Amino acid sequence: MSLPESRYLAQRLLTYEAVAGKNSETTESAAFRVCAKLRRPLITLAGVAGFRSLLSRALTLARAEAPGLSAVQIAADGSLQGLDEMEPQIGKDQAREGGAILIAQLIGLLLTFIGEGLTLSMVQTVWPEAAFDGRVFEKERKA
Amino acid sequence: MSAADKVRINKLPTGVPGLDEILGGGLPEFSFNIIAGAPGSGKTTLAHQILFANATPERPALYFTILGEPAIKMLRYQQQYTFFDQAKLNNAVRFINLSQVVLEKDLDAVLQEITKEVEKASPGIVVVDSFRTVVRKALGRTTEVELQSFIQRLALLLTSWQATTFLVGEYVEGEIRDNPVFTVSDGLLWLYQAPERNSIVRKLQIVKLRGQASVPGLHTFRITSAGLQAFSRTLGLAGQARKIPSTRRLSIGIPELDKMLGGGIPEGDSILVAGASGTGKSVLATQFIAEGIRQGDPGIVVVFEERPQEYAERAGSFGLDLKTPRNEKKLEILYLRPLDLSVDETMHEILDAVQKIGAKRLVIDSLAGFEMALAPGFRADFRESLYRMITALTGVGVTILSTVEVNESFTEFPFSTYSISFLTDDIIRLRYVCIDGQLRKIMVVIKMRGGNHSKDIREYEITSKGVVIVGDRLTDYQGLITGIPVRLNRSGNNEKQLT
Numbered sequence: 001m002s003l004p005e006s007r008y009l010a011q012r013l014l015t016y017e018a019v020a021g022k023n024s025e026t027t028e029s030a031a032f033r034v035c036a037k038l039r040r041p042l043i044t045l046a047g048v049a050g051f052r053s054l055l056s057r058a059l060t061l062a063r064a065e066a067p068g069l070s071a072v073q074i075a076a077d078g079s080l081q082g083l084d085e086m087e088p089q090i091g092k093d094q095a096r097e098g099g100a101i102l103i104a105q106l107i108g109l110l111l112t113f114i115g116e117g118l119t120l121s122m123v124q125t126v127w128p129e130a131a132f133d134g135r136v137f138e139k140e141r142k143a
Numbered sequence: 144m145s146a147a148d149k150v151r152i153n154k155l156p157t158g159v160p161g162l163d164e165i166l167g168g169g170l171p172e173f174s175f176n177i178i179a180g181a182p183g184s185g186k187t188t189l190a191h192q193i194l195f196a197n198a199t200p201e202r203p204a205l206y207f208t209i210l211g212e213p214a215i216k217m218l219r220y221q222q223q224y225t226f227f228d229q230a231k232l233n234n235a236v237r238f239i240n241l242s243q244v245v246l247e248k249d250l251d252a253v254l255q256e257i258t259k260e261v262e263k264a265s266p267g268i269v270v271v272d273s274f275r276t277v278v279r280k281a282l283g284r285t286t287e288v289e290l291q292s293f294i295q296r297l298a299l300l301l302t303s304w305q306a307t308t309f310l311v312g313e314y315v316e317g318e319i320r321d322n323p324v325f326t327v328s329d330g331l332l333w334l335y336q337a338p339e340r341n342s343i344v345r346k347l348q349i350v351k352l353r354g355q356a357s358v359p360g361l362h363t364f365r366i367t368s369a370g371l372q373a374f375s376r377t378l379g380l381a382g383q384a385r386k387i388p389s390t391r392r393l394s395i396g397i398p399e400l401d402k403m404l405g406g407g408i409p410e411g412d413s414i415l416v417a418g419a420s421g422t423g424k425s426v427l428a429t430q431f432i433a434e435g436i437r438q439g440d441p442g443i444v445v446v447f448e449e450r451p452q453e454y455a456e457r458a459g460s461f462g463l464d465l466k467t468p469r470n471e472k473k474l475e476i477l478y479l480r481p482l483d484l485s486v487d488e489t490m491h492e493i494l495d496a497v498q499k500i501g502a503k504r505l506v507i508d509s510l511a512g513f514e515m516a517l518a519p520g521f522r523a524d525f526r527e528s529l530y531r532m533i534t535a536l537t538g539v540g541v542t543i544l545s546t547v548e549v550n551e552s553f554t555e556f557p558f559s560t561y562s563i564s565f566l567t568d569d570i571i572r573l574r575y576v577c578i579d580g581q582l583r584k585i586m587v588v589i590k591m592r593g594g595n596h597s598k599d600i601r602e603y604e605i606t607s608k609g610v611v612i613v614g615d616r617l618t619d620y621q622g623l624i625t626g627i628p629v630r631l632n633r634s635g636n637n638e639k640q641l642t
Contacts, residue, residue, distance in 0.1 A: 041233070046214045047240035054215070114218045117229040125233045 005116075006108035007100070009123070010034075013107075014100055016130050031099025032083045037126050038106065039078050045122075051078045058105035066098035152354050155307060158196025158226060159189065161373035161491075165347075165362050167355040170330070173305055174353070175298045177274075177324060179314040180334030185345065185366050186311045187217065188224065189334065190270045192370045193309065195226050198235035202267030205260055206238045209245050210280075211273040211311075214238055225369045237264065241271075245280050250293040253277060257297065261304050268307050275312030278324065291323040298327050319350070329353040335361070339520025344485070347373060363485035363521075374487035378494055378532055393504070393542055396434030397427070399612035403588050403597035404569070410503075412593060413533050413543045413566060418573030419551035422584055423605045426461060427573075428506045429454075430609045431544050432474065433463040440503035441473045443496050447512025451476035461609040475500055479516050486521045486528040489513075493532065497541060505536065507545040526566075533566050551575055551626065568592035573603075576626050585623055586612070600624070 017030040017037075028036075035055070042051045055074050063069045068090035072082045083102075087095040110119040124130075154169030163169045170176070170193070178186045190206075198204035208214045218238070221227050244256045261269065271277070278290065285293075301308045310324065316333075319325050331351040337344055345364050349357040364373040392407030401407045408414050408431075416424045432442040446454050454476050455465040468474035475496045479489055497505060507513060514525050533543055545567070551574065570589040575582050584603050588596045599616035600623050620628035 043240070045218075045238050045240060047208075047242040049242065050213055050215060050240065113215050115222060118218060118222065118232055121229060121232050 003104075003108050003111065006111055007104040009107050009119075010100055010104035012130075013123070013127070014103060016127060029084050029087070029095070029099055031096075031103055032080055034103050035080050035083075035106070038122075041122050041125060043078060048076075048078050052076075054109055055080075055106060058102060058109055061105045061108075062098065062102040066094070066101045068094050069098045069102060072098075072102070154355070155193075156196050157189075158192040159364075159371045159373055161362075161364075161375055162347075162371070164377075165358045165373055165375045166349060166352065167357045170307060171352070171354050172307055173302050174329040175302060175308045175327065176310070176330035176332065177314075177328045178309050178311045178332050178334070181315075181336065182313055184334035184336050185364070185371055186313075186334055187212065187272060188221070188366060189332070189371055190272060190309050190311050191221050191224070192226050194236055194268055194270060195228055195231060197268050197307075198231055199267070200235050203235050203237055203264050204268035204270070205264055205266040205306075206236065206270045206272065207241050207257065207260075208238060208272055209240075209274070210242045210276040214240055223368065245277055250277075250285060250289065254293060254296055254300070258300055261300065261306065265304065266306050268309070269301055270309045270311060272311040273313065274310035274324070275314060278312075278322075287323070291327075294324050294327050325351075334364075339518070342518035342520050344518070344520045363487050365485075365488060374485060374491050376487065376528075376531070378487060378490050378528075378535060389540060393431075393440070394434050394438070395427070396430035396437075397610055397612065399601065400427075400571075400586070400610075403586075403599060403601065403612075404571075405591060405594055405596045408542055408544075408569060409591075409593035410542055411537045411540045412568040413537050413545070414569040414571065415567040416544060416546045416571045416573065417549050418546075419575060420548055422573035422575065423603070423610045424546035424548070424573060425508050426605055427571075427610045428508050428544050428546055429458045429461065429463055429465070432504055432506050433458065433465065435504040436465075436468045436473055441500045442468075442475075442504040442506070443493065443500070443502045444474070444476045444506045444508065445493055445513070446476060446478055446508050447516050448509070449478075451478050461607065463609065472500055475502075479513070486517050486524050489517065490528055490532045494536070497536065503541060505541055505543045507543065509546040509548060511548050530566055537568075569596075574624070574626060576623055576628060578620065578628065585617065587624070 013034045014030040017033040021028070021030055021033060039051060042054065046054070052074055055078060059069060059072060059074065068086055071086055071089070072080060075081050083099060086098060090098070107119065110122070153172040154163070154166075155172055156169050157163055157166065178189055180186050194204040194206060208217065222229065239260055241253065241256055244252050257269075257271075298308070310328070312324075314322070325331060328351065330349070330353065333348045333350050335346045335348070345366065346361040347364050348361050349359075358375055358377055360376045362373055362376050364371050366372075389410040391410040392401075392405075393410055394401050394407045395404065416427055418424050428444070432444055435442045444454065449457070451469075455469060458465045465474055465476070469476065477493065477496055479492065493505070496502070510529070513529075514522055517525060536543060567590075569591045571586060572589050573584060573586045576585050577583075584605075585600050586603050587600045588598075601612045601616055602614055603610055603612045605611075617623055619631055621631055622628045
């Protein structure tokens, strides 16, 4: 089970990208877009192999909660494959939930390894226009 | 060429306490350096410390990681240090992984990738960790000339872009001769760690540094939650102006002894009080420090065998109030019993205390305790370091009284078992003597470098007022310093003393 904090942050990123997706011509899911955006700084930091390792672990953990993710694969360059093809097979809601769990697991791993400060700093770099700071977790902690 | 015509090399702070002084003021700006050492010696931590000390959003620091410690793990561990400023990450400090380029491509591609990032960010600091991996990978498929050309082009690029560079690598000393990277580099910082009995001794050496004079030799360092802290062999006192010798005489707090010393201890002298256990060395030292406080000289007492509270209370039993000056920060009692500290680290603690309160008098009670408090591996350096500290402190006018325990012998009269008499300007010897069926105490001033002194052998007692000299010089005995004197029969016959 992913941490409430990582779920909360994942949900906020997905919501942000869902809105951004509606305004663009792309058809990828919000989860795919979040993952693709996180991929860039993480490859810069950890290399392709490092990013693939993290995402593989996140996918394995997410599959335990969302078996529908079994069709999702990670390409050699660290990009996700099969995430958007999932929807016709398992339904829109389950596909969205599976994507959210995968992103939450990936963020959860970052929180575990490099901590809240550096994770949020990275998120802030990727989504500079969004207001993500330490306070994003405050509400969840209090809850 | 006048000094004004010469190019001025700016010096960057390392962020490592003590290291700037060892480097001769800091890191030369735009230099191309190597941080070398075995695994676990602190290379990455040192590189990070330098990085965070200098990186700004305008002149960021680029940290290229290559097939060494995974970057995620490195961040996980390094953020535990207090110097790691998370706010600088991605802004002033940027980590870039080059593992794939190194693995899949050639040296030209590595250089191209570094060039791209450097031109994009215009960094002030560049770190490549581990550079040795780049070289190792390249060696399999490039000639030595190609490798040298790559290193030279890299150095040229980074210097031209006004970056101060650090190549981090796990090198062994034998590699210095044949490795082109050492030839090209401007600076070479080597970190060592070695077990010595039950302690770990960490040392660093500035093997090479172009353009400025660093402090030669091996310097101990420690890694704590604040990162590295270095302790210069010169104890941070190199180049410190020596005070013009004073003509002032300091009272030791025992009027008769002051007279024996020709009016007191010359200010800025190092005086040794040697004697067997129980002869009153510590009491005499306490009187010296208390008299200083009374005359307005702040003081430091370094003790090894009792806690500061106990020391102050014992002084109270001799009517010497050390509690008030302690509260008023005119006196500091340092209890040093670390057992695993290096001698230079311990000396630094004393020097910090001296500087903090502007001490004029320092008591080291005792030298034997001092030596015992050090990690076994550092005891060999004890006399050398003590000599440096005493020379430096007395040079700036601090008067030092050290006590040393000597084995009481009834056939010899040794000044000190530690052969440290050369450290001292003045020596007072206390000893037991058998007189009239009693074990009594005598003192004599053995040596005073600053001038004449009394040759008298005087009896003293330890009373509720401390050490008190009783009576005039002992003229009725011969062989007092043997401890078994013979009473002189004024009629001409000597009479063996019965004890």
